[in-house]
Amino acid sequence: MTLVDLNNFASQIARLEKANRAVSGQTNLLSPRHSHQHPVHVLYGGAHLFSEKTFAKVNLLAKEAFQFAAPNSESLNQLIGANWSPEFSQNVFNRLSLKMEREPLEDYRIDFEDGYGARSDEEEDAHAVSAAKTLADLAQKNHTPKSIGFRIKPLSVTGMKRSLKTLALFVQTFLDTGGKNSTLKHLVVTLPKVTNAEQVATLCEILDGFESTYHLHPGYFAVEILIESPEAFLSADGTIPLPTFLLAARGRCRSIHFGVYDFTSSMGIGSAGQAIDHMAADFARMWMQVLSGLAPGLGVSDGIINRLPLLPKHSTPEAIEAFRETWRYNYQQMTRSLMNGFYQAWDLHPSQLHIRHAANYAFVLSEFESAVSRLKTFVEKSSRASHVGGMFDDRASVLGLINFFERAVSSGVIQIQDLLDRGVDLSDVRQTI
Numbered sequence: 001m002t003l004v005d006l007n008n009f010a011s012q013i014a015r016l017e018k019a020n021r022a023v024s025g026q027t028n029l030l031s032p033r034h035s036h037q038h039p040v041h042v043l044y045g046g047a048h049l050f051s052e053k054t055f056a057k058v059n060l061l062a063k064e065a066f067q068f069a070a071p072n073s074e075s076l077n078q079l080i081g082a083n084w085s086p087e088f089s090q091n092v093f094n095r096l097s098l099k100m101e102r103e104p105l106e107d108y109r110i111d112f113e114d115g116y117g118a119r120s121d122e123e124e125d126a127h128a129v130s131a132a133k134t135l136a137d138l139a140q141k142n143h144t145p146k147s148i149g150f151r152i153k154p155l156s157v158t159g160m161k162r163s164l165k166t167l168a169l170f171v172q173t174f175l176d177t178g179g180k181n182s183t184l185k186h187l188v189v190t191l192p193k194v195t196n197a198e199q200v201a202t203l204c205e206i207l208d209g210f211e212s213t214y215h216l217h218p219g220y221f222a223v224e225i226l227i228e229s230p231e232a233f234l235s236a237d238g239t240i241p242l243p244t245f246l247l248a249a250r251g252r253c254r255s256i257h258f259g260v261y262d263f264t265s266s267m268g269i270g271s272a273g274q275a276i277d278h279m280a281a282d283f284a285r286m287w288m289q290v291l292s293g294l295a296p297g298l299g300v301s302d303g304i305i306n307r308l309p310l311l312p313k314h315s316t317p318e319a320i321e322a323f324r325e326t327w328r329y330n331y332q333q334m335t336r337s338l339m340n341g342f343y344q345a346w347d348l349h350p351s352q353l354h355i356r357h358a359a360n361y362a363f364v365l366s367e368f369e370s371a372v373s374r375l376k377t378f379v380e381k382s383s384r385a386s387h388v389g390g391m392f393d394d395r396a397s398v399l400g401l402i403n404f405f406e407r408a409v410s411s412g413v414i415q416i417q418d419l420l421d422r423g424v425d426l427s428d429v430r431q432t433i
Contacts, residue, residue, distance in 0.1 A: 026294075027294055027295065027296065029246075029247055029250075029251075030243060030246040030247065030291075030294055030295035030298070031251065031295040031296050031297050031298060032251055032252075032253065032254045032295070032297045032298055033218075033219060033250070033251025033252065034218075034219040034222075034251070034254075035297060036186070036222060036254045036255075036297075036299070037146075037147075037410055038254075038255060038299040038301075038343065038344050038410060039106035039107035039145075039146065039147050039344060040106060040343060040344055040345075040356060040357070040360050040411050041106060041107060041344060041345055041346070041347050041352075041353065041356045042107045042108070042109055042257075042301065042344065042345070042346045042347065043058065043105060043107065043108050043109070043346075043347045043348075043349075043350070043353065044108065044109035044110075044111045044115050044151065044346065044348075045058075045108070045109075045110070045111060045115055046111050046115040046116045046117070047110050047111055047112050047115075047116050047124075047127045047128070047131045047150070048116060048119075048123075048127050050110050050127075050130075050131045050134060050135075051134060052134055052137065052138060054108075055105060055108070055138065055143060055144060055145065056143075057350075058104070058105050058108070058350045058353075059104050059105055059350075061350035061351065062100065062104035062105065062350040062351070062353040062354055063100050063101070063104060063354075064311070065309070065311060065350065065351035065353075065354055066096070066097075066100045066104075066354035068311055069309070069323075069327060069354065069355075070093070070096075070354075070358075072093065073086070073089040073090045073092070073093035073094075074089065076089060076092065076093050076096070076358065077089040079324060079327060079328070079331075080328070080331060080358070080362070081328065082362070088365070088366070091365060092358070092361050092362050092365060095361050095365075095413070096354065096357055096358050096361055099357050099361075099412075100353075100354055100357065103145075103146075104350070104353045104354065104357070105145045105350075105353065106145055106146060106147060107145055107146070107147040107148070108144075108145050108147075108148050108149075109149055109150060109151045109188070109190055110131050110135065110148075110149070110150040110151070111150070111151045112124065112127070112128070112150065112151060112152055112153055112163075112166050113151050113152065113153050113154070113192050114192075115151075121162070121165075124162065124165075124166055125165070125166075125169060128165075128166045128169040128170045128173070129169055129170075129173050131150070131170065132169070132170045132171075132172075132173035132174040132177070132179070133173055133174075133177050135148065135174060135179065136173070136174050136175075136177040136178045136179035136182065137177075137178065139178075139179055139182030139183065139184045140178050140179075140181065140182045140183075142182075142183050144184065147186070147188060148184065148187065148188065149186075149187055149188025149189055149190060149222070149224070150170055150187075150188075150189065150190070151189075151190035151191075151192060151226075152164075152166055152167050152189065152190070152191065152192075153166065153192070154191075154192050154193040154194075154199075155191065155194075155199040155202060155203065156193065156195070156199075164206070167189070167203075167206065168206075171187075171210050171221075172210075174187070175210070175214050175216075180214055180216070185220075186219070186220060186221070186222045187220065187221055187222070188221075188222045188223075188224055188254075189203065189207065189221055189222070189223055189224070190223075190224040190226060190257070191203055191223060191224070191225055191226065192226040192228065192259070193226060193228045193229055193259070193262065194225050194226065194227065194228075194229075194232060194245055195229055195231040195232065195241075196231070196241065196244075197241065197244040197245055197247065197248035198248070200223070200225060200245045200248040200249050200253070201248035201249075203223060204223060204248065204249050204250060204252045207221040207223070207252065219251075219252065221252070222252065222253075222254045223249055223252045223253045223254065224253070224254065224255050224256070224257055224301075225245055225249070225253055225255075225256045225257065226256075226257045226258075226259050227242070227256055227257065227258055227259065227263070227284065227288060228258075228259030228262035228263050228266075229262065229263065229266055230263075230266055230267070232245070233284065233287055240287075242256075242287060242288075242291050243291060243294070246291070246295060246298070253298070254298070254299060255298060255299030255300065255301055255344070256288055256291065256292070256298065256299070256300055256301070257300075257301040257302075257303070257346065258281070258284060258285055258288060258300075258301065258302055258303045258342075259303055260274070260275075260276050260278075260281050260302075260303030260304060261274055261303070261304070261306070263280065263281065263284055264278055264280050264281060267280050276302065276303060276304070276305055276333050276337075277333060277336060281303070282340075285300075285302065285340065285342065288300050289340075289341055299343075299344060300341070300342055300344070301342065301344040301345055301346065302337040302342040302344070302345035302346070303345065303346055304345070304346045304347065304348050305329075305330050305333050305334070305345075305347075305348070305352065306348065307326050307329055307330065308326070308348060308349045308351060308352065309323060309326045309327040309330055309351050309352065309355065310323070310326075310349070310351055311323065311351065327355060330352060330355045331355050331358065331359050334355060334356055334359035334360075335359045335362070335363060338359060338360065338363045339363075343360075343407045343410075343411060360411055360413060361413055364404075364408040364411070364413040364414065365413065367404065368408070368414065371401050371404055371405065372419070372422050372424055374398075374401060375398065375401050375402075375405075375424055375429065376422075376423060376424060378398050379428075379429055398429070402426060402429060402430065405419060405424075405426055406426065
């Protein structure tokens with residue numbers, strides 16, 4: 001029997017190595033240069049409303065909404081309609097209660113765009129300065145959520161000069177009035193309605209300059225890109241612009257975010273059909289996920305839900321039921337986002353925060369024990385295909401389990417120690433597969 005001599009395939013192997021390395025190099029160019037923890041939500045509010053009381057007020061309103069909606073584990077179970085066991089309901093409720101007490105608000109954007117509206121240049125100048133001073137003061141006192149930033153207007157033909165002036169005023173004021181010396185590790189700049197790569201490149205070039213001038217560490221300014229228009233998905237020559245946005249960011253972009261209502265309206269969809277679960281929105285999110293698959297570490301964030309679970313002003317049965325129906329709608333849509341791999345989304349009102357956290361806790365905890373069992377079985381079988389309780393696992397599905405655990409840890413629902421206590425070391429598992 002003659003052994004195959006791989007030297008006979010030397011030219012083919014050389015071509016394959018070159019092609020494979022080229023793909024790997026492109027992935028590195030698309031990925032964030034610095035690692036970031038991705039909060040489970042982003043709450044935003046108009047810059048004209050931002051004050052030293054904003055974060056405290058948001059947390060208080062969020063707690064009040066939670067206490068009204070679910071004063072105990074039974075009421076939470078009934079509200080969701082999940083028919084959980086008493087033990088599981090209590091587990092979710094206890095964790096949710098602790099979260100709402102300690103940290104309802106994880107991420108916040110001071111908004112100079114949709115939540116701010118069209119104002120005179122004098123007004124926006126003043127608000128950019130006052131909001132930056134307020135944030136600098138709060139940051140020095142460590143009174144901010146763990147992630148914080150601001151959204152500028154689009155860098156479009158009509159808005160770019162105004163947008164860049166607001167950017168410069170905010171950043172300079174923030175850094176000059178003490179923000180540089182605060183405990184904040186990053187300041188997020190959200191760029192909306194991106195239609196071409198030059199908009200991203202321009203923003204990042206300016207942020208490079210601020211970091212250099214103020215001797216800040218590279219990546220101090222993190223960038224988020226809002227995907228809200230057809231131009232982001234398809235250009236006139238048939239190419240797909242989305243990857244060029246990340247290339248233009250040169251590793252500064254930490255996440256891409258979806259704008260549901262701008263995108264659906266640009267597709268000719270009327271207000272009655274505009275919703276986070278519209279098929280056009282699903283199409284856009286799928287493209288975003290494909291891009292995130294090419295860029296390890298890149299976050300993807302879903303858009304807003306505009307049906308707000310506001311506390312009823314009157315305690316009539318009709319008002320209470322309307323509130324419950326809206327609450328369930330929010331919970332279902334938030335769970336749908338999680339199922340589709342979007343572990344972060346935008347929120348409009350503090351009353352949505354406890355629902356967001358409830359959906360996140362329930363999503364993770366309901367699958368946790370089963371996922372641990374499946375992963376351990378796969379590892380015990382020396383990383384060969386396995387099955388547990390009718391679930392077949394191979395390398396591809398195990399990578400999904402690892403994604404699940406990593407996001408669960410990142411969101412704070414479980415700790416690394418919870419996995420180690422059950423005999424699961426994610427770093428070891430990644431090496432074995």
